Amino acid sequence: MKALWLFLLVACNSNAAPPAGTPPARGSNQSGSAAPLITAASTGSELYAALCAKCHAENLQGGAADHAPSLITTTFLETATDDFLHQSIARGRPGTSMAAYSKGLGGPLEPAAIQRIVKFIRERGNVPAKAPMQSSVVGDAKLGAAIYDASCKVCHGDRSFRGEGIHLANPVFLEQASDPFMRHAIMHGRPGTKMMAFGNTLNEKQISDVIAYVRTFAVTAAPKVAQLPPPTGKEPLVIFPGGKQPDWKPRENRYVPVDVVKKAYDEKRAFILIDARPPSDWMRARITGAVSIPYHDLKRLAEIPKDTWVIAYCACPHHLSGDVVDALKKMGHTKAAILDEGINDWHRKGYPMTAAEGVEKPALEPAHDHNHHPH
Template identity: 35%
Template sequence: MAGYLDEVGGPMTLDETWDLTYWLFWQAGVDRIKISTDPVTGNIPNGEQLYQENCAVCHGSEGEGITAPALANQSALAHNSDEFIRHAIIHGREDTPMTPWKDILSDTEINDITAFIRSRASGWKQEKPVLQAIPTPDEYVINPDGEDPDFTLTDGIYVSSPDLLEALNSKKRMIIFDTRATSVWQIAHIEGSFPLPYYSDFNKYKEEFPLDVQIVAYCSCPRAAAEYVVNKLRGIGYQKTAVLYEGLFGWQYLGYPVTRRDIAAGGDE
């Protein structure tokens, strides 16, 4: 889940995020669960051990989030009560991989994990994101003096990760679009990519990019957003377009490089 607040590189103001939150609640048509604000007490060291044994595989040993949300999130810990955390552990989260733990862990063990997560509110440090500068139009084309890639597209649209990597290593001339929310481009992206989120106004980009340069778009879902963007671009005249078949996560799974930015220090890895 990318961040959509403008402060982290997203497209929405804080007021707009609240408006969307209330609209979603209204659309859901469900009764609100009353959650206590009373603190949950438990054995923190035991909770840490239980967390590492049962939760870290998805939420990360440092709460950084792997396949599940990051719990080392000071904003979330500040806005969610102990009972909210406990309720999520007991009952799980509907329509997500987070299953109920009420039949696996005892009430005492769940209290211990809750107390441990709450104890990390001061141990997991929140840093204000250091946002990278968005590439300017003169930086759209990477390797502008290079040769064009000669991709063989599957189904007329898909390029494979090995083929894209070879083109990058060979310094081929391309434009690479990251079609996710800009906030996640800020965290990790394929080097040389330009953020063009799927929610962009594509009409304003008509004739913005050279028509004779190969465009490759990627996302992480693994292809839906990129396919949407490419279809939009083809609709306004950009025919030399392709979608990275495996998406960014597949690219990373293959061990291929991404540019990361340390949010606290602002340094590349």
């Protein structure tokens, strides 16, 4: 059994993309995939396995990391249009670990590739579209606030914090989700997830009230978030070259806390910080001095000297950075570890960041557990 498992891991690591049907290592921390993961010819299924399964799970049911939602519940696929799916993938949900995947925004995917993933999700879900209930009952946001605070906030948070449900206060979500889409989710829930159906506890008016309240999360005149220029691939690797090496002893030989890295930063130690997220996120906000080596394109790892400490980070906070660290370890690096709490924690603490104009500190997140229980 153990031998077979090892074989699967090796097979998984040595191929361009995991062969169809290969389960990703549970909790994914040991999975270390080798570059290049994707090509222009990759199918929707291959793209999904390489780019999305880490968080949304191989079976698309979500929950593999960072409370990523299911992509194939009946109620979601009934009312999520192809355009909703496409836009969610292309633009992501800024401030969460859902990055923008479109090439136009610095991600790895051309529109045609995103379309192949949308088609793959549809085929795996196999749920016919349904017209969601329209309602002409006008909601009252004040009344909705009371319902939201009592029944929704614990999971969905507000503008200042995220829960384990989809962040409804996210400006991109609010632009994409129509009222009927939200109503359908609230009435019928998301079967198989923590999102229960409220169709029997809230009437039509009350649901209108809640939706009216959720809409107030969209700030009037949202700050237009710009992006910094894309990475050139020539950014210097080592922060503070010439400084002393850090003397880190990572927990479980894998994790270094944010505050420990910040201390080395303040002492101008010589180390390398790798941003493992799609470059679209690096172009939005990154730790000052971090180089972009995304989990889906690891070419630049070949330039990294073996005697220099490397810290990789992402927003998940362990999964994409874990890929990079595993790849480095496979290449024989011993001084490679993960920024334990991830970049969002660093950002919230007000530590040095290089960010595009208009980028706000990410909302507080629920504590991350180390065993990623699917729902």
